[in-house]
Amino acid sequence: MDIIPAVVQVVVEGHLKELLYWFSDEMYRRLWRRAQGHFLVRLRDHLDTGPLEAACAAYHHSSGPGAPVVHPMSRLVRALLVKYLLDLSLRELEQAIQWNLLVKGFVGYALFEAGPDHATLARFEQWVWEHQPRTFFDQILRQIDEDFPEERGKAQMGDTYALRANAATESLIRLLRHSCQRLLWALAESDAQGHGWVVSQLDAEALFGTDDEVKEYRLRPAERRQRLESTVVAVVWCLSAVRSWLVEHPASVANDAGRVTTWLVHLDKILADEVELRHDEHKQGIAVQEWPKEQKGSYRLASATDPEATYRVHGEQIDFGYNVNVAATDSFIREIRADTGAQPDALAIAAVLSAQQEHLGAVPAKFIYDKAAGTGKWHAAVEKVTDGRTQLVAPLIPYEQRRARFGPDDFVLSSDGQSLTCPQGQVSATAYRSQSGEGRTFRFAAPQCAGCALLQPCRGEQAPATHMRQVYISDHRSVLAKARTYARTLEFQQDLKQRSIIERIIANLVRYHGARHARRRGQSKCDFQAKMNATAFNIRQWLRRLERQAKAPVEALTLCLRVESAC
Secondary structure, eight states: OOSSOHHHHHHHHHTHHHHHHHHHHHHHHHHHHHTTTSHHHHHHHHOOOHHHHHHTGGGSOSSSSSOOOSSOHHHHHHHHHHHHHTTOOHHHHHHHHHHOHHHHHHHTOOTTSOOOOHHHHHHHHHHHHHHOTTHHHHHHHHHHHHHOGGGGGSOEEEEEEEEEOSSOOOOHHHHHHHHHHHHHHHHHHHOHHHHHHHHHTSOHHHHHOOTTOOOGGGSOHHHHHHHHHHHHHHHHHHHHHHHHHHHHOGGGGTTTHHHHHHHHHHHHHHHHHHEEEEEOTTSOOEEEEEOOGGGSOTTOBOOSSSTTOEEEEETTEEEEEEEEEEEEOSSOEEEEEEEETTSOGGGGHHHHHHHHHHHHSOOOSEEEOOGGGOSHHHHHHHHHHTTTOOEEEOOOOOHHHHOSSOOGGGSEEOTTSSOEEOTTSOEEOOEEEOSSSSEEEEEEOHHHHTTOTTHHHHHTTTSOTTSOEEEEEETTHHHHHHHHHHHTSHHHHHHHHTTHHHHHHHHHHHHHSOOSBOSSOSHHHHHHHHHHHHHHHHHHHHHHHHHHHHHHHHHHHHHHHHHHHHO
């Protein structure tokens, strides 16, 4: 005997879809009420995803054949936010949407609806990375600025952290072989005939080794040198063969020439950074000598799996991957970008500030950094890119701690910049542009210095008195002078005390938002990941600030009542 009468079953079956949606809405209504403190519930009530949906609307085809849209843009946008808010992989995100009711309700699926699979989520994320790489970061910041407009004018702190590459480093021999494989694969995809001809010209055994060759880590130093030499020679011949084919058959690889050229450039760089090639007098043989470690290139490639990653050296800490520069107030990250690991920290400061001006329409009054930015070059770059609206605050090393002898600050530059006067009153108008820096080198002839009482403190103990005295004057001399004047003030010391805030922000990114390890390969993808990690951080901070703001009137009223009762 059925528990439910037949007539009721008929009615239910006739309106099953509507009843399921009603049941789902009722369940979610009760769930939201019980989970009011959960951050996804609060974000659901406060976040406006309209601008994000509009920016990503082109992901769906507006016309043409195909099945109707299964997963609306509003759901895909929220799903991508959840991925970074909870630091999930694509498969973990698929499972969370399927079985976690809070996540499923936030994304927008009814209880009985199936969510997207990881492949659908991956396609959408890749599209966003290719077409809207910073939209999520910028749009969330704009909504934060609407709630807290004072954030736009706050001082910002800057620092970097290492984003470790999603690739393993390779030995030099393995790197050369793997890179040649990638080059030949790229050529095969664009021109099978050219690939066949190039392979026929190669010494495959020297280039790629044999199946039974001794593992590299078992070789003696002399044997490793011999294998390296034979591999390098084979690589050189491979590059020559590929270039010869490209010159003779430019039309055959016209569509995919970029990929082939990219690997040619990578291999040229590896050879230039790692080894010295010497041709004999007849230009027939090649002698190969590996550079000492200290003479190798600073932007060395170390993996053909991710050739855009390089070594990031900070003191004794060495990481292979990317150098991520962060600019933040005491509450929110205002800009973030990932560069290759070997790029100096201060080099990205101007780009970080320029991006804020371009995408958010504002730059901070002060930008606080560590001593890596404490030179005139970086102060001038910040002044130029912000039209003087941002003051770079960074510790400057006193000149007397860098050298014992007189330096550029001890010499007086004329108002027109055409002559330089030494501490003893001698004047030099002989100047040449420096080939290694942004400035000029003034020269004082030996007769000008003859018999000078300040000869030793000016020239030092090593320089002979018969040699000329050269003084390098930077183009950024006036900017650096302003920075030194400000560095003597109490306000400068107070500014530097704020810099530790950025360390806590970076620690939060690394510990709770998966910002230490790259999930994908390539600088642009790592930059997208960094921006999405920062977006997740900003959203959580945004909700905390809103919660404190809502509690403030209640706490103030409670305090007043306590004071009145005490009186």
